[in-house]
Amino acid sequence: MTTTSPPESAESPETPGTPGPSAAPAGGVVLRASGLTKSFAGHAVLADVDLELRAGQVLGLVGENGAGKSTLMKILAGVHSPDAGTVEVGGEQVTFSHPVQAQQAGLSTVFQEFNLLPERSVAENVYLGREPRRRGLVDVERMHRDTEELLAGLGVTGLRAGQRVRTLSVAEQQLVEIAKAVSYDARVIQMDEPTAALAEHEVELLYSVIARLTARGVAIIYVSHRLKEVFDLCDMITVLKDGRQVTTRPAADLDDAELVRLMVGRSISSFFPDPLPGTEVGDVLLELRGAGNGYVDGVDLTLRAGEVVGIAGLQGSGRTELLEAVFGVRPLTRGTMRIGGRDGGRDVRPRSPRAAIRAGLAMVTEDRKATGLALNQTILDNALGVVRAVLPRRTGAARRELPGLLSSLEVSARAMDQEVQFLSGGNQQKVVLARWLATEPRVVLMDEPTRGIDVGAKHSIYELMRALAARGVAVLMVSSELPEVIGMSDRIVVMRDGRVAGELPAGSTEEQVLQVATGVTGATSATGVTGEAGA
């Protein structure tokens, strides 16, 4: 099933001008990985994956969330060791017990989360741990000179070696990371979603840097969800799915539709419960018109009682930011927001989470350990935390209702005074839900509600969402798991670059969602603005 070595005619036809696939002819093999396998806690996340990269080649690594891309990158970066399989760089077999060894072997990685010290200069970051010395002292002049040479070699002109990294934009910080990789004489540079945090015009700069690198014979492993970029840049494409290599082919032999089919390649099971009988779509509970702030723009959205609406989109497309805007974490600065309800509805633009909660909103955040729970406090204190802080008059009632609420959520805990840090991820998530349901919200915002929890707990959270809808609550859910979005949503709002790129009906396919999310084709239905995000 797996294609071990790419055909010799790996070169893709060149698109004139930049951006385009690398101009350099592919040279000798610089990286060969065979049979890479890795399991975590008995769960196979990567099984028998092979890669081959030639000098000057760009290999696209694509797959859905959880397909094993990150694990593969981390093995090549020396962060994880593989359970089985070998890695050869320039014909020599290598094993890494520390990330620095990978870099020294010529394999550098630019992670999404930069490994930079914001308070130190560009040069100090590039040469961290390898500061050049002369007579025992750090040769700062040489360090600066070398850094500026590296940057000039990448075609970057406006960055000075002495600038503090904190003062740089994300795109500039990324250039510092790339310069650092080059300074190790990298023969292969892995880039993990390098454009996720970049604005449209900054992507062009990255393209030109990649073109310069490949012209020098550096091979690139390019990990991205954005299919357009993958086709723009890559000579070869490797598709991973569920930890296995689906295929490795020249980019020229693939098209968007085929690639998406290879990435998805499975049907949605009947894992998602149907709406409960008697669920009625009722009044408008949340309405946004032209809403925006620094992170999202021009958002129109209508959410009715009894609806479950999913928000899909790539990492960095503004999904979480939209929820945060509605919930007053990063308040809206433009447009209108209306919260409906029995009192006929009113215009509000919550300026703080406190105001949002008072208006009947609840938000289950993405990272329950950091922002959802006080881990060293008890179930009781966590479940009543929001009510006590914002709606103190409801505390008594919430306290009385809590046992019933927890048992309806099927929280398995010894007692309510157990600290939540000792609960499983699924039970913790249920406590988060209890914490919000105790406020009797009319609209529940959920960011990645089933991240990192087991199948059983997932299922009961889906059932809870259906139960909420049946009670007339509106649910707005962000998820990176396409099957989840498709399986649970009455409508799917797809975001791209901070705007709503389109809206899809229930029963849309993963291909359709991905196409809108990546901008391969425009939105297939009415509401969306399909234009590109401007600065």
Next chain:
Amino acid sequence: MSTLLRRGAPLTSTGIVLVLLALSLVVGFVLTAVEGRNFLSTGNISALLTGISILGFIAIGQTLVILVGSLDLSVPYVVSLVSVLAAGTMAGQDGNVLPAVLLALAVAAAIGLVNGAIVAYLGVHGFIATLGTGLVISGYLATNYQGSHGSAPRSFRLVGATQVGPVPVSTLILLGCAVLVVLMLRRTRTGHHLYAVGGNREVARLSGIRTSVPVLVAHTLSSVLAALAGLLLLARLSVGSPTIGSQGDYDLMSIAAVVLGGTLLAGGKGNVVGTLAGVAIFSVLDNVMGVMGVSAFLQDVVRGLVIVVAVAVYARREIDRRPARFERPTGLDAALQEAK
């Protein structure tokens, strides 16, 4: 190619503290003149500089420890311990000065190494680690020394009394130490790695840095510099005292001076120049308020306000934001727009 726009460099924290120091000197000059005294008289300058040296040594060490992401609360007890150990060893004999100084420095270095090892290898935060070692030392002192102990010979006392013009020798030694530490921070790998470990331990580790080394170095130097302060106090007072360190509140005052000097309490950012300016500001404040006859309690109020206001100013400048996609374009955006 892109032209990346640089933002105009705003005043750094060190810049702010130097401005603050200049301001306090001017205010000091005026207020002293109002009292009919000369702020810049030889006597007053040497009083100012004398006020700087003891806390100066300790604060330089504290800067290193804070930069690496730790804290040193054991300094006052190291000061006291060094003072009695050295005074006892000297016992008034000129010939014993060198062994006494060496012993004092060695003991201090050992304490610093222990502090550093607890922080680096046992993963105990410096706050707790040095609180613990400080308590141990203070218990030892209380058990074994009652009242003043030993005595410094005349030759050693001269260190505390000699001046070159208006500048005490102790100030010159302090400046020498400061220059060496600045050199270490700017020009040695250990210095660079000290910032790296304090800034982000994991980034440092992933860059191949042995993260324990800068921690050990910072704590050892902190204790050794505290020992120099203890020796200087001994030279001035001529007898060792087991409580001299804790009377000076050197732990919290040195932390205050470091933070006033613009060093981040969380580590990874700051420098010795700022710290010395912070110490100097305290010295000027004390000096002026002393001349004006301000009560000791009010002096503390003023010091407290200065610390809080200064750090609040730094904090406002450091608020971190995720870059916005819409509104407030970054310098890069603006430049690229222009280039098109």
